[in-house]
Amino acid sequence: MVAGSNFITDLIDADIASGRWGVFAAGERGAAGREGKAKVVTRFPPEPNGYLHVGHAKSICLNYGLAVRYGGLFNMRFDDTNPVKEEVEYIESIKRDVKWLGAHFDDAARNGGGLFYASDIFEKMYEYAVELIRKGKAYVCELTGEEVSARRGKPGVPATSPHRDRPMEDSLRLFAEMRDGKHPNGKYTLRAKIDLASPNFNLRDPVMYRILHEEHPHAGKKWCVYPMYDWAHGIEDSAEGITHSICTLEFEDHRPLYDWFISSINEGRTADGSGPWGKKIHHPQQIEFARLNLTYTVMSKRFLLKLVQDKHVSGWDDPRMPTISGIRRRGYPAAAMRAFCEEIGVTKQNSVIDVGRLENAVRDNLNKRAPRTMAVVRPLKVIIENWPAGKVDELDFVVNPEDAAAGTIKVPFSGELYIEQDDFMEVPAKKFFRLAPGAEVRLRWAYFIKCTGVDKDASGKITAVRCTYDPATRGGDAPAGPNGEPPRKVKGTLHWVSAAHAVAAEVRLFDRLFKVETPGGASGDYLADLNPASLEVTTALVDPRLTTAPVGTTYQFERLGYFTVDQDSAPGRCVLNRTVTLKDAFVKG
RNA sequence: UGGGGAUUAGUGUAACGGUAGCACAACUGACUCUGACUCAGUUAGUCUAGGUUCAAAUCCUAGAUCCCCAGCCA
Numbered sequence: 001m002v003a004g005s006n007f008i009t010d011l012i013d014a015d016i017a018s019g020r021w022g023v024f025a026a027g028e029r030g031a032a033g034r035e036g037k038a039k040v041v042t043r044f045p046p047e048p049n050g051y052l053h054v055g056h057a058k059s060i061c062l063n064y065g066l067a068v069r070y071g072g073l074f075n076m077r078f079d080d081t082n083p084v085k086e087e088v089e090y091i092e093s094i095k096r097d098v099k100w101l102g103a104h105f106d107d108a109a110r111n112g113g114g115l116f117y118a119s120d121i122f123e124k125m126y127e128y129a130v131e132l133i134r135k136g137k138a139y140v141c142e143l144t145g146e147e148v149s150a151r152r153g154k155p156g157v158p159a160t161s162p163h164r165d166r167p168m169e170d171s172l173r174l175f176a177e178m179r180d181g182k183h184p185n186g187k188y189t190l191r192a193k194i195d196l197a198s199p200n201f202n203l204r205d206p207v208m209y210r211i212l213h214e215e216h217p218h219a220g221k222k223w224c225v226y227p228m229y230d231w232a233h234g235i236e237d238s239a240e241g242i243t244h245s246i247c248t249l250e251f252e253d254h255r256p257l258y259d260w261f262i263s264s265i266n267e268g269r270t271a272d273g274s275g276p277w278g279k280k281i282h283h284p285q286q287i288e289f290a291r292l293n294l295t296y297t298v299m300s301k302r303f304l305l306k307l308v309q310d311k312h313v314s315g316w317d318d319p320r321m322p323t324i325s326g327i328r329r330r331g332y333p334a335a336a337m338r339a340f341c342e343e344i345g346v347t348k349q350n351s352v353i354d355v356g357r358l359e360n361a362v363r364d365n366l367n368k369r370a371p372r373t374m375a376v377v378r379p380l381k382v383i384i385e386n387w388p389a390g391k392v393d394e395l396d397f398v399v400n401p402e403d404a405a406a407g408t409i410k411v412p413f414s415g416e417l418y419i420e421q422d423d424f425m426e427v428p429a430k431k432f433f434r435l436a437p438g439a440e441v442r443l444r445w446a447y448f449i450k451c452t453g454v455d456k457d458a459s460g461k462i463t464a465v466r467c468t469y470d471p472a473t474r475g476g477d478a479p480a481g482p483n484g485e486p487p488r489k490v491k492g493t494l495h496w497v498s499a500a501h502a503v504a505a506e507v508r509l510f511d512r513l514f515k516v517e518t519p520g521g522a523s524g525d526y527l528a529d530l531n532p533a534s535l536e537v538t539t540a541l542v543d544p545r546l547t548t549a550p551v552g553t554t555y556q557f558e559r560l561g562y563f564t565v566d567q568d569s570a571p572g573r574c575v576l577n578r579t580v581t582l583k584d585a586f587v588k589g
Numbered sequence: 590u591g592g593g594g595a596u597u598a599g600u601g602u603a604a605c606g607g608u609a610g611c612a613c614a615a616c617u618g619a620c621u622c623u624g625a626c627u628c629a630g631u632u633a634g635u636c637u638a639g640g641u642u643c644a645a646a647u648c649c650u651a652g653a654u655c656c657c658c659a660g661c662c663a
Contacts, residue, residue: 005603045663047662047663049662049663081662081663082663085662085663143661144661145660145661148660152659154591155590155591155592156591159659186661189661191661199593200591200592200593201591201592201658202592202658204659207660207661209661210661211661212661228660228661247663249593249594249656250658250663251657251663252593252657252658253592253593253658254658255593288594290595290656295600343601343613344601344602344612345601345602347595347601347602348595349594349595349596349602350655350656350657351600351601352600352601353600354599354613356613356614357600357612357614363625363626367625367626368626374623401622401625401626402626434624442622443622444623446622475622476622490622491624492624493621493624495623556623556625558623558625559624559625561625582623582624582626583624583625584625585624585625586624
């Protein structure tokens with residue numbers, strides 16, 4: 001079994017072995033070197049009615065990954081058949097997100113098959129629809145939505161339509177009138193004449209076209225009839241030469257319809273074009289896989305839109321959102337997203353992945369790349385009592401222990417420092433090996449310090465911790481004893497900043513957007529499960545170098561987590577998003 | 590009470606009639622100038638009942654459970 005294989009690659013392997021889809025012709029679709037290779041053409045076909053989320057990322061990685069794996073092509077296509085819900089803003093964001101993920105749809109040398117819009121072939125679809133009417137396979141129906149619904153039938157009870165035997169000429173005329181804008185929304189539909197008694201309700205004469213007097217984000221004002229998904233999708237795939245049309249599980253019982261439409265167009269057509277209706281059109285294979293679900297996450301576009309509209313989040317790109325824009329802003333690397341998708345596999349089983357696995361993929365990626373820095377998020381002042389007044393020491397700080405090439409930088413040390421509040425306990429808990437009265441710890445890359453006492457205000461709150469330092473431990477290690485005794489060890493190492501040198505930065509500490517593993521679980525009420533503490537904003541003390549880092553730069557704040565420079569940063573204002581925490585094995589108590 | 594799918598450790602995912610494996614999580618321990626990383630180990634699984642076979646997660650029969658479907662959404 002080859003790494004990364006799954007039931008879809010098994011299927012494609014079989015197709016290649018049997019020569020099912022033929023080979024790329026010389027000069028076909030871009031980059032040279034593809035001719036003679038077995039054809040594999042996939043696509044990602046979102047409707048531009050919202051922002052992409054991590055569920056879409058799975059589909060993008062799957063489809064693009066297959067094109068790369070087999071040296072085929074990957075198309076980006078907007079399935080823009082319903083102008084009521086679609087917007088240019090969504091089209092633009094989707095292109096941006098797909099590119100960011102690394103699916104190079106417009107680069108032929110990197111398996112890019114191109115950018116397509118369903119709406120660009122509406123004319124062709126219209127012609128095919130006319131053809132089906134002529135073949136007696138479609139008719140204009142004038143039932144209202146409610147009437148269609150009322151006549152839908154039940155399992156075992158057929159649907160009915162009084163118009164299915166309308167003469168072909170009448171349907172042709174009415175369909176043309178529909179297109180010409182002579183009728184209001186909802187007055188007529190074009191329906192496929194399939195089987196009103198089918199146990200599969202999708203086959204009970206599904207609607208192919210509805211009248212929608214609506215401007216389209218890509219096609220403008222050209223149309224007032226729009227095709228339905230089932231009718232349009234196979235034609236889009238066919239026109240683009242898609243071989244494997246991959247979609248999610250809920251379309252499984254639409255597959256007979258997908259096949260019926262293309263087969264019906266092909267009826268009376270032949271491979272060489274000698275048939276009465278001309279040349280056969282390409283008939284792709286639809287394959288269904290299980291969509292991605294994550295714990296503590298809602299993936300419904302409808303609900304994400306509600307979060308944005310009702311301002312529960314700051315926008316589609318709020319770093320707490322499971323959108324691609326959100327995780328990008330939060331600082332998740334695209335490569336981590338890809339690794340995650342690879343890791344979880346592809347099957348037909350509904351499943352819920354622990355969101356911790358996505359976070360792990362992010363840590364894994366960042367651990368190797370992110371430069372380290374010391375920053376204090378909840379400052380507690382430390383006074384070094386025996387530090388020479390006014391002295392500043394410059395110490396070497398290792399930028400990335402995982403990457404020797406990253407080198408070292410100098411950090412300033414002085415007699416007044418800040419450490420993390422969590423790193424001091426006046427009455428230490430069991431197994432607490434950080435700072436406490438009488439305890440000695442190491443300040444990372446600096447000195448050992450020993451706590452001699454605390455300062456408190458009138459209310460008894462600790463305002464500062466007093467320590468002494470050991471000059472012999474400069475750099476962070478104790479020397480060996482005079483008679484070769486092993487050097488003194490300390491168990492705890494703390495991060496710190498020099499009070500006089502650190503600068504303030506806004507830090508946004510994100511937690512999960514939902515407080516329960518399955519939001520909306522029993523009640524279906526997602527909002528009730530929102531985590532009220534999903535965002536905490538604090539002022540941290542950071543290395544001044546961070547204030548000039550470009551937006552999107554990610555650092556590891558040692559012992560805390562990864563933090564990424566947010567787009568809200570400006571000269572004089574540094575804003576950092578906590579991308580993900582480090583794992584923490586220490587449990588208080 | 591119709592149709593379409595799916596059931597393998599806590600969670601995912603392999604095994605395609607021939608030793609049930611891997612990853613994550615959990616728990617031990619080692620290492621450590623990040624309680625991170627890394628390393629070693631432990632716990633733990635074929636939905637049920639029959640059948641075929643030398644041999645069944647895999648094939649057959651019956652059942653159970655879960656998901657999807659009656660938009661002029663996709």
